[in-house]
Amino acid sequence: MSKNRKTKIGLVSISDRASEGTYRDKGIPALEDWLKQALLSDYETVSALIPDEQPLIEATLKRLCDEDGCDLILTTGGTGPSRRDVTPEATLAVATRVMPGFGEQMRAVSLAFVPTAILSRQVGVLREIEDHAALILNLPGQPKAIAETLQGLPSKGIHGIFAAIPYCIELIGGPSIETRPEIVKVFRPKSAELPEIIEKQVIEPAEGKADSAFIMLHGLGADSSDFTHFREELIACGAPMEQTRFILPSAPVRPISMNNGYPMKGWFDLFSLDNIDKEDEAGLLETWKIIERLIAQEETKGIDRSRIFLGGFS
Template identity: 55%
Template structure:
């Protein structure tokens, strides 16, 4: 990690993983994808927490406000089960919702599995942080990140975050001319 390394929040929301009963594959899946997609120096600020709405909200607030992560990616808790409350926690701590992220992720995932319609992924802005809820399965995480990553750097620019460059071999970020 260097002085100019960008902190990126990586939050696994899982009762079993947080208790050590299940190996966290979601968080490492996010880190693996970002390792290919992001060219700027960055480092993960990882958390593995239980499916508790207040805990999820508290973690997102800490990563945005105290850790100053311009990007926070969550995995897990986006389905229809009673304990799946990640979108509600994200919405509760966001200043603005960014529904296009969830819409695009569902559209991409529907090409692979019909149950993608059950996913409630969303995204929101808190201060200078973009929070994006991803699915829990590593292959779905990559699929969704590949879809939304071209828009993430410019979104971070617009909310006052640091300039994030992508690896053009894996992702070309869109920025208007002159941005």
């Protein structure tokens, strides 16, 4: 299964009153808002709002994994000690393996705020079928608690659970998930393969560890090889870049309208050198997202955002 395919995420809000329309569900919107802020890589969601009925919860989790092919399933609601709170029982019933660390960490986050967090029975499990697997996690019901559980409390030195989710998804055969480090910084062991963003050359310092990074974009029809000697040229001019990592991406091949549709490496389509009123908005946004992902990957490697530089030449 491709590591670079779009991630599919199931969102399940479990509430008798919200499913009946007595009040507006806040769980799914809170999850959608957080994912939109945190994720850089492409993903799609499948949502379900259902009552606290164990057979229905089980059937929904099975469908999201087995039929819809979700890689990650996040539930909200139904994890307390009342008799109608049966989300953990339903989750365990469809599980093939339990991941106890997720439940432990969710309670650790909540305990930083309220002592009643020990009443939460949230669990994390894997559901594995012949050719697919999903990670299923029970989250709190309140929007604020959902965000805190996922991204943690950096000021208190408490990690959120999402820091470990992408690597877990990769280990069970799912796609790579990238995040904005300022929201949640994903942890992967040094031996883990990083997500493939785009064809690129990476030039490390000759000696020692990189303390900064320079991302350089080439011009239309060129490629990354144009800048393989760029660091040496800058150093020769007196720039203190001996410990700078250079990332030299090559643009995707696309038809260039100005050149009668001839396919070339380009960061966006160019319609004319004279008419500046028309621009390739979709291509520009695609390139912006590539750059944002490259920057985030450098942050994940330990380079501070203030030490990451972006350049381009045409």
